[in-house]
Ligand SMILES: Nc1nc2c(ncn2[C@@H]2O[C@H](COP(=O)(O)OP(=O)(O)O)[C@@H](O)[C@H]2O)c(=O)[nH]1
């Protein structure tokens with residue numbers, strides 16, 4: 267006995283999935299989800315939200331459930347492999363939407379930026395990179411100076427992998443899902459430096475990459491610890507230099 271005709275009909279593909287990697291984000295997540303839900307509704311974007319959580323020990327998952335109960339199209343996916351990069355990869359590789367990408371839980375990049383991102387994706391760009399360092403971008407408020415010095419050092423060491431991209435580390439990147447699957451199938455870095463590998467592999471695959479300006483605001487409560495995470499990022503950079511052959515990184 268078959269199912270009634272209607273329930274067998276294929277659900278149309280959701281246009282966009284916004285992944286929010288989150289680790290112990292109970293302080294910042296609520297306002298972020300609210301802002302996303304409001305903007306997606308106002309702009310009538312056919313989208314779902316998904317928080318990817320590396321086993322937070324705080325109320326991160328509960329906050330998501332609360333929104334689900336209110337009818338916001340949001341879910342939470344766990345990720346056993348630690349790190350922001352691992353969380354984003356998990357989300358990308360399990361998406362069923364046409365376009366997928368990630369935005370940080372701190373709302374450092376305003377949700378309205380998604381409108382420009384979607385315009386790019388709908389006209390054929392495969393990788394859209396939010397950037398604080400291209401024409402039209404601005405820092406509404408800057409990171410503390412030790413972090414800025416670290417960032418400058420990172421950019422210097424990362425140049426070889428970054429192609430023409432001026433800012434590889436802004437937490438606002440979106441992809442055509444087919445392209446994202448190609449890129450993330452090979453991404454090895456699981457920590458904060460994964461963005462750089464994503465950029466490098468996107469160019470290596472010959473995808474159409476576009477950098478778009480964002481208006482970025484440093485938010486309190488960063489999960490990035492300058493010494494411990496800085497050391498991990500340095501190790502990741504070293505791994506990228508050593509393990510990813512230069513030939514892969516140059517077209
Ligand atoms: N799932 C997951 N998310 C993480 C992890 N580390 C950082 N994040 C998320 O990555 C995003 C960027 O981190 P943030 O603290 O804003 O760092 P910053 O903007 O670089 O200072 C936030 O949404 C964090 O919750 C992690 O280990 N796992």
Ligand SMILES: [Mg+2]
Pocket residue numbers: 370372374437485488
């Ligand atoms: Mg941040």
